[in-house]
Amino acid sequence: MACTFEFEMNNRKITIETGKVARQANGAVMLRSGKTVLLATAVMDDKPIEEHFLPLTVQYIEKSYAAGKIPGGYVKRETKPGDFETLTSRLIDRSLRPLFPKGFYYPVQITVMLLSVDEEADLQALALDAASAALFLSDIPVDKAVAGVRIGRKEGQFILNPTLDELEEGTLDLFVSGTKEELLMIEMRAIGTVEVEIEPSVAVDPMIDPMLADEIIQIPHVNELKEEELVEAIEMAQKAIALAAGEYEKTLAEGARPKREVELKEEKADASLVAYVEEFYGEDIDRALAGLAKSERGNEIRAIVEQILNDDIAKEQAWSEEAVKAAVGEVKRRKVRSMILDEGRRADGRGLKEVRPISIETNLLPSVHGSCLFTRGETQALVTCTLGSRQDAQMFERITGKSTSYEEFMVHYNFPGFSVGEASRIGPPGRRELGHGNLAKRALEPALDKTQLDAIVRLVSEILESNGSSSMATVCGGSLALKAANVPVLTLIAGVAMGLVTEGDRHAVLTDIMGLEDHDGDMDFKVAGSSEGITALQMDIKLGGISPDLLKEALEQAKEARLHILKIMEESAKAIEVNESILPSTEVFHIDPHKIVDIIGQAGKTIKEIIEKFEVSVDLDRKEGQVKVTGPNKVQVKAACDHIRKIAEGGGAKREMPKFEIDKPIKGRVKKLVDFGAFVELPGGVDGLLHISKISRGRIAHPGDLLHEGEEIEVVVKSQQGHKISLELAKPLD
Known part of the structure; x- marks a missing residue:
């Protein structure tokens, strides 16, 4: 039966239709908001998989026709997803995955297709709403609705669900998703830098420079967000989410299909088997935990499972491998959590607030513009910085954009199998790699002094070793790699991954978590920023809601760790020896705009000769008369600039015009x-x-x-x- 539902809340009008299209899916909706139309479907297989995990796949797909466009390039159809599509798919997955009941292992496919687009639409929020509605209305056993809201900030005021223009003109982009009872996911980034105005009496001595005596001096400053401000914004988002998700559930309930009866696999380990493992293999598991403190791989745990399966009691009781794995996992989990809550220590011997030992080496690669080897415990990132000219910018097209856009600051993250001791092939980046690279980019970009930066910047993080928080190692190493390449930055940025363990009324916040604590803990959130505040945050909450007081405690503990890491990074930054001889050079100067034509020459002949002779790239602004010369060699760049100035001063090639003998x-x-x-x-x-x-x-x-x-x-x-x-x-x- 076709149904239509209309909602108006949180500055947004939404219409949801179901039962009209894609009726063979378990659930399908057509969501409309303004000119934006999204089709979301949810489909479930009839049989569960044998393995113990939820095989959920989410795909967000943008159709070019939605904006009245034909795909660019040689192939005139949609091919592989762009970064925005991949990141949006990941955002939806992280928001919906916690809704499924424990022990549910049926393959589920959620597809969201953009069919029509409004230029001002927040596509991520609408795509999540559509996916959640399709799942809630389906017969898949999920009985909660999820809502997502975005918070912006402009002139010190928080804005609920800002327009894209308001978002880009502001200083904050905070996306929060959750149900009416609890938060599920948080992503935050600071936007750009601010120009801080300083009175001339403070900045300039009029006796030294009287020309500046009446001017206001503007100094770039990073747009960090203070911890208490972030908590305030999240509380605002939580209220809006509770209102929206509650309204969705109340209104959509009349159109929801009856939930299908499914088999939920028992996740609890057999009590007698757990007692047996704890009694006879407890010490072995203790030793295995020490090994897990050094590697994300569970070789020691797998060896214990094999040992139990081969002992006489296991054979007599006919315990299955699955049951033994569950029992060993439960004992391991109990030991990890008990150690933290009862003894205040962790598997590697650290205190709850202690950061693992850090070592830093900069510019260890002689032919690279800037490099940093950042090691924190058993996590190691080799981050390189490469500078390029304007033509090196990454071109991309947004479905809501009218023209091609250019990405001038890129962060690429690679996670090869050998970093965790696995023999796996290295392939193209997946969702995890794109997500971690995007997080590091969001953390570092606000610190770039773009008033002084003329180059295109690419950071590449090669994870050489991993045991937790490789994305935050990328942030730390990336910040120092920028410094090592002499890129103008306003401040250093550090990142740290935090965790949480709760049992009843007791809880413990963990600083700089490793893989073991991420797996057996209740929350994973990554915080990056400067000494003044936060530039990026990513949080996935496993236990459900989190109180404002607990959030404040976690953020303050993260700040303490961040300041500790920044102090070590600052000492390392003082010792950086910049590879001046290999750094590309850029010079910008102005000439009479009327002389630009002389620099170009007839049919571009003169400028082509300059580019070929001096091995540089030249950008010309006909209106302003600005000339920007970029090249891999300072001497060549200077020579090219001198040559261009000479042509401009001499009226083109007039000064060097040869004289020919008539009739010869x-x-x-x-x-x-x-x-x-x-x-x-x-x-x-x-x-x-x-x-x-x-x-x-x-x-x-x-x-x-x-x-x-x-x-x-x-x-x-x-x-x-x-x-x-x-x-x-x-x-x-x-």
Whole structure:
């Protein structure tokens, strides 16, 4: 039965239709908001998988026709997903996965397709709403609705669900998702930098520079968010989510299909088997925990499972491998959590607030513009920084954009199998790699001083060893790699991963978690920022709701760790030796805008010669007269700049124009044929005109009847007035 539901809340109007399209799916909706239309479907297989995990797949797909476009490139159809589609799919997955009941192992596919788009639409929030509605209305056993809201900030005021213009003009992008009872996921980034105004009495001594005495000095400053401000914004989002999710559940309930009866696999381990493992293999598990403190791989745990399966009691009781794995996992989990809550220590011997030992080495790669090897415990990232010119920017198209956009700061994260001791092939980046790289980019970008930065910047993080928080190692190493490449940054940025363990009324916040604590803990959140505040945050809450007081405690503990890491990084930054000899150089200067044409030359000849001769790239602004020269060698860049200035001062090539003897035969090369004659390149690189009437004694229709471009001919100069040179053939061609 077709149903239509209308909602108006949190500054957004939404219409949801179900039972009209895609009726063979378990659940399907058509969501409309303004001109935006999304189709979301949810499909479940009839049989569960054998393994103990939820095989949930989420795909968010943008159709070019939604914006009245035909896909660019050679293939005129949608191919692999773009980064925005992948990151949106990941965001939906992280928000919906906690809704499924424990022991549910049926393959589920959620697909969200963008069919029509409004330029001002928040596609991530709408896509999550559509996916949640399709799941809630389906017969898949999920009985909660999820809502997502975005919080912006402009002129110190938080904005609920801002428009895209309000978001980009503001200083904050905070996305929060959850149910009416609890938060599930948080993502936050600071946007850009602010120009702090300083009175001239503070910034400038008028006696030294009287020209600046009446001016306001603007100094770039990072747009960090204070911990208490972030808590305030999250509380605002939580209220809006509770309202929206509650309204969705109340209104959509009348259109929901009856939930299917499914088999939920028992996750609890057998009590007698757990007692047996604890009694006879407890010490082995203690030793295994020490091993897990050094590696994310569970080789020691797998060895214990094999040992139990081969002992006489296991054979007598006919325990299955699955049951033994569950029992060993439960004992391991209890030991990890008990150690933390009862003894205040962790598997690797650290205290709850202790950061693992850190070592830093910068510019260890001699041919790389900037590099940093950042090691924290058993997590190690080699981050490199490469500087390029404007043509090195990454081109991309947004479905809501009117033209091609350019990404000038890139962070690419790679996670090869050997980093965790696995023998796996290295392939293209997956969702995890894209997500971690995006998080590091969001953390680092606000610290770039873009008023001084003229280069395109690419950071690449190669994870060489991993045991928790490799994305935060990427942030720390990336910040120092920028410094090592002499990129202008306003401050250093550090990141740390935090965890949480709760039992009843007791809880413990963990600093710098490792893989073991991430797996057996109740929350994983990553915080990055400067000494002044937070630039990026990512949080996944496993236990459900989190109180504001607990959130404040976790953020304050993260700040304490961040300041500790920043202190070590600052000491390392002081010792950086920049590879000046290999750094690309950029010089920007201005000339008379009318002289730009002389720099370009006839048909671009002059600028091409400059680029080839000095091995540089040249960007020209005809309106402002700005010249930007970039090259891999400072000496070459300076020589190119001097050459350009000389041309501008001399009115183009006028100063170096060779003088030709009238009526003396000289050799030239036919450069270009036109209807009225031929341009001939003469010695010295200047051009003369051989009129069509001087090519033949008789009349010809076109110079190409007798001449060919590139052909060498003998001519005489009949007259020369500056750049204007008139030629005749030394000998007629017929």
